[in-house]
Structure formats: structure tokens, C-alpha cells
Amino acid sequence: MTPGSSLLVCPTMCKQRARAAPEGKAKGCVVPGIVLLLLTYLAYLALGTGVFWMLEGPAAKDSSAKFQREKWELLRNYTCLDSSALDSLIRGIVQAYQSGDIVLGNTTSMGRWELMGSFFFSVSTITTIGYGNLSPHTMAARLFCIFFALVGIPLNLVVLNHLGHLMEQGVHRCARRLGGTWQDPAKARWLAGSGALLSGLLLFLLLPPLLFSHMEGWSYVEGFYFAFITLSTVGFGDYVIGMDPSRRYPLWYKNTVSLWILFGMAWLALIIKLILSLMETPGRSCSCYHHSCKGDFRPRGCRQGPDEEAEPHSPRPGCYPERPVETTQRPEPSTQVSCCGKDS
Numbered sequence: 001m002t003p004g005s006s007l008l009v010c011p012t013m014c015k016q017r018a019r020a021a022p023e024g025k026a027k028g029c030v031v032p033g034i035v036l037l038l039l040t041y042l043a044y045l046a047l048g049t050g051v052f053w054m055l056e057g058p059a060a061k062d063s064s065a066k067f068q069r070e071k072w073e074l075l076r077n078y079t080c081l082d083s084s085a086l087d088s089l090i091r092g093i094v095q096a097y098q099s100g101d102i103v104l105g106n107t108t109s110m111g112r113w114e115l116m117g118s119f120f121f122s123v124s125t126i127t128t129i130g131y132g133n134l135s136p137h138t139m140a141a142r143l144f145c146i147f148f149a150l151v152g153i154p155l156n157l158v159v160l161n162h163l164g165h166l167m168e169q170g171v172h173r174c175a176r177r178l179g180g181t182w183q184d185p186a187k188a189r190w191l192a193g194s195g196a197l198l199s200g201l202l203l204f205l206l207l208p209p210l211l212f213s214h215m216e217g218w219s220y221v222e223g224f225y226f227a228f229i230t231l232s233t234v235g236f237g238d239y240v241i242g243m244d245p246s247r248r249y250p251l252w253y254k255n256t257v258s259l260w261i262l263f264g265m266a267w268l269a270l271i272i273k274l275i276l277s278l279m280e281t282p283g284r285s286c287s288c289y290h291h292s293c294k295g296d297f298r299p300r301g302c303r304q305g306p307d308e309e310a311e312p313h314s315p316r317p318g319c320y321p322e323r324p325v326e327t328t329q330r331p332e333p334s335t336q337v338s339c340c341g342k343d344s
Contacts, residue, residue, distance in 0.1 A: 116254045123258045126152030129235035163266035171196045204264035231264040
């Protein structure tokens with residue numbers, strides 16, 4: 001070996017050493033982060049469990065006790081009724097309701113499987129809302145529903161993605177125009193984003209409950225609850241439009257609600273994406289090693305001078321030392337420590 005060969009470092013070895021330490025530190029920090037995320041997730045579920053149990057538990061017990069009292073009171077007043085026969089009648093009523101039939105008055109069907117009802121069921125299927133108040137009962141319809149949802153759900157996601165992209169482009173276009181007029185891009189972006197948020201709130205969450213209150217007879221809070229549960233694709237099914245047999249619904253009603261669902265889901269997806277980015281930002285802003293916490297981890301030259309400042313030559317890619325590499329002088333003017341290669 002020549003006197004200066006032991007001081008030369010292969011570029012590949014330099015890259016491996018430079019990247020090994022940050023990656024090793026990052027791997028040691030990933031597991032606690034995942035554990036913390038899972039603990040937070042479980043704690044949030046525990047919070048929801050406790051709150052729903054405290055709020056809904058007593059009401060459910062009271063409702064069940066009331067139903068049992070009314071049932072036994074009916075049996076005492078009408079001794080000709082048999083308990084098992086009454087239970088069978090109740091089960092038949094529940095099944096009839098699930099099938100879209102109703103036995104109140106002279107009305108025997110709400111038309112949920114007619115043309116408009118089938119269209120609304122198709123919308124609730126591919127949007128994954130799934131209210132649960134209606135489901136196919138024939139085996140042919142169930143098999144078709146599987147393949148219909150298998151293709152329709154990805155298609156719906158593509159459509160929502162494009163609609164959300166168009167909405168985002170509209171916001172950016174407004175921001176550019178306002179920024180060119182006011183010469184203040186930051187203020188223009190803030191104003192355009194606030195305008196999009198407020199207009200979406202009005203159009204998709206605040207104004208539709210007024211329509212639902214008029215058409216369904218719900219209160220405003222019930223309509224707002226239905227709007228959010230629908231657009232978020234939770235779809236409990238406790239409130240569904242067009243279910244009151246005593247009301248007449250125009251043909252445009254369900255079609256308009258279907259369009260509202262489509263555009264409203266695209267808008268709410270943007271809002272959820274914004275909330276998701278805000279929740280993930282703290283995890284990205286403070287990484288495992290110190291340089292990325294402050295955002296000052298930049299590529300630097302491999303050769304450092306005595307004052308630990310990089311010399312003015314261009315840094316080569318893939319060379320990111322954790323600490324400055326001191327320059328070792330040799331009697332030969334052409335032999336220096338170099339981790340990116342030997343100078344010519």
C-alpha cells in the first residue's frame with residue numbers, strides 16, 4: 001500500500017457510513033411512535049365507548065322496559081292474544097319494514113325498490129354509506145350487489161378524487177387572482193381557503209338541513225346530524241330520506257340528494273385530508289435525529305476546513321456526514337483525506 005492510500009475512502013463506503021447512523025436512529029424511534037399512535041387510538045375508542053355507554057345505556061334500558069310494559073299490558077287487556085303469537089307478529093312487522101313494506105293505514109309499500117328507490121340504493125352502495133335500512137333479499141340481487149360494489153366503489157373513489165382536485169384547483173385559481181390583485185399571496189391563500197371552507201359548510205352542511213326539515217319534518221339538528229353522518233359515509237340508518245309513508249316526495253328530491261351526496265363527499269374528503277395533515281404534522285416536524293427537527297439538515301461538502309466550514313467547492317450527492325471530517329495534511333501536496341473521491 002502506498003503512504004496515501006490508507007487515507008482515501010471509497011465513495012460507496014462514505015455513503016453507507018453517512019446513512020447508517022440516521023437510519024439506525026430512525027429505526028430505534030419508529031417502534032415507540034407506532035406504540036404511542038396505537039395507545040392514542042385505543043384511548044380515543046375508550047373515550048367514545050365510555051361516553052356512549054353513559055349517554056345511551058340508560059335510555060336503551062328505559063326503552064326496553066317501556067316496550068315490555070306495553071307488551072304485557074296489551075296481553076292483560078286482550079286475553080285472547082297469545083304471547084308467542086304476538087312475538088311472531090312483531091317479528092313479521094320488523095321483517096316487513098326491512099323489506100320496504102309498511103302496515104300503517106292503507107299503505108303497504110313505500111316504493112323503496114321502485115326506480116328512484118333503486119337509484120338511491122345504488123348510490124348508497126357505491127359510496128359505502130350503507131344505511132342498513134334496505135338490503136337485497138333475492139340471491140340474484142345479492143350476487144349482483146357484490147360485483148356492482150366491487151367495480152362501483154373504486155369508480156366512486158376516482159370520481160371523488162377528480163371532483164376534489166377540481167375544487168382544489170378552483171381554490172388555487174382564486175388565490176392566484178387575489179394574490180395578483182392585492183400583491184399579498186399569503187393573505188390571498190388564507191382568504192381563498194377560508195372562503196372555500198365557509199361556502200362548503202353552507203352548501204353541504206348548513207343549508208341542506210333546511211330542505212330535510214321541510215321535506216321530512218325533522219328538526220334542524222336532526223337534519224344536520226343526517227347530513228354529516230351521510231357525507232362521512234358512516235350511515236347509521238336511523239335517519240333516511242323518503243321513509244315517511246304519510247308524505248309525498250317529488251321525483252327531483254332523491255336525485256338532488258344523490259348529487260348533494262356526491263359533491264358533499266368530495267368536499268368533506270378535502271376537509272378530512274386537511275385535518276389528517278394537521279394531525280400528522282407533529283410527527284414529521286420532529287424526527288429522530290436533531291438535524292431534521294430544525295429543518296437544517298442540508299447536503300454539505302465532505303472536506304471541512306479548520307474552522308469547520310465547508311470549502312466553496314460543490315458537494316457531491318450521497319455524502320452527508322454527521323460531524324465535520326477534519327482535513328489531514330500529508331507531506332505530499334496531492335494526498336488529502338477525501339470521502340467523496342480524490343482530487344485531481
